[in-house]
Amino acid sequence: MTQTKNNPTQGSAQHTTLVIGGTGKTGRRVAEKLTAQGRPVRVGSRSGAPAFDWNEPAGWPAALEGVDRVYVTYYPDLGFPGAAEQIGAFAEVAVAAGARRLVLLSGRGEEAAQRAEDALKASGADWTVVRASWFNQNFDESFFLEPVLAGEIALPTADAVEPFVDADDIADVVVAALGDDRHIGRTYELSGPRLLGFSDVAAELSKVTGREIAYVPVSDEDYRAVLRENGLPEEFADLFALILDGRNAHVVDGVQEVLGRPPRDFADFAREAAATGVWDVRS
Numbered sequence: 001m002t003q004t005k006n007n008p009t010q011g012s013a014q015h016t017t018l019v020i021g022g023t024g025k026t027g028r029r030v031a032e033k034l035t036a037q038g039r040p041v042r043v044g045s046r047s048g049a050p051a052f053d054w055n056e057p058a059g060w061p062a063a064l065e066g067v068d069r070v071y072v073t074y075y076p077d078l079g080f081p082g083a084a085e086q087i088g089a090f091a092e093v094a095v096a097a098g099a100r101r102l103v104l105l106s107g108r109g110e111e112a113a114q115r116a117e118d119a120l121k122a123s124g125a126d127w128t129v130v131r132a133s134w135f136n137q138n139f140d141e142s143f144f145l146e147p148v149l150a151g152e153i154a155l156p157t158a159d160a161v162e163p164f165v166d167a168d169d170i171a172d173v174v175v176a177a178l179g180d181d182r183h184i185g186r187t188y189e190l191s192g193p194r195l196l197g198f199s200d201v202a203a204e205l206s207k208v209t210g211r212e213i214a215y216v217p218v219s220d221e222d223y224r225a226v227l228r229e230n231g232l233p234e235e236f237a238d239l240f241a242l243i244l245d246g247r248n249a250h251v252v253d254g255v256q257e258v259l260g261r262p263p264r265d266f267a268d269f270a271r272e273a274a275a276t277g278v279w280d281v282r283s
Helices: 025-036 057-064 083-096 111-121 145-150 167-179 198-209 220-229 235-243 254-259 266-275
Strands: 017-020 041-044 069-072 101-107 126-132 152-155 186-189 214-217
Touching (some): 025 167, 069 167, 083 111, 101 167, 167 186, 186 254
Parallel strands (some): 017 069
């Protein structure tokens, strides 16, 4: 992106960025990309120094010391109860500490996530909101990895379709937003270049792994039982019902708008991920 005279990337060595969730799917990539540009990074995590924990607000000021911009991610999801309140409280602390530049990862089509966006904006921050939903990397770095290895992806999604977006595209947009004043006050919606159903995803994964991976539709009740058995919040089932009801069943142009290039396709992601051996099944 062409720099302007007001572009903070000029002389950016003086700007330290706190990356909350800096070991996660997007946070890790944002931290790596900023570091590659010579921009100082502090990883915000419970194992960080100083530690950052959403449930320990007393530790937030230490994590923000010397920081002037923050990439804000929230676990488990902005749509969960209490998230908006925590986001708003953190944003106020951040602005008071001098970290006015806040870039928030939000969810497409999630009304509860939009409440968190509003809470962050109310702090008086120089904000940018980046909305995304299903990541490609959910299948090789997250909760769908084990099902892919087992050869069966069982979800209560029926025939829903989703324009899966790549975590590297999200990270590139976030890095651009952190470093350029032209993104202040903007909300960007991100997606991949095409709609895929979960049967399409299974077919793509079968192609690159050389073994059959099936998509199996299950009932909401059965899926909730699986979540309980694995110690995961049942609210994940609510999110499936919410964001896969057709509201996100269209592609958007946020990646192209910010980066001037098209988003990465799921097939390209799958081929490159397969080459790493992440989906190899060893006897």
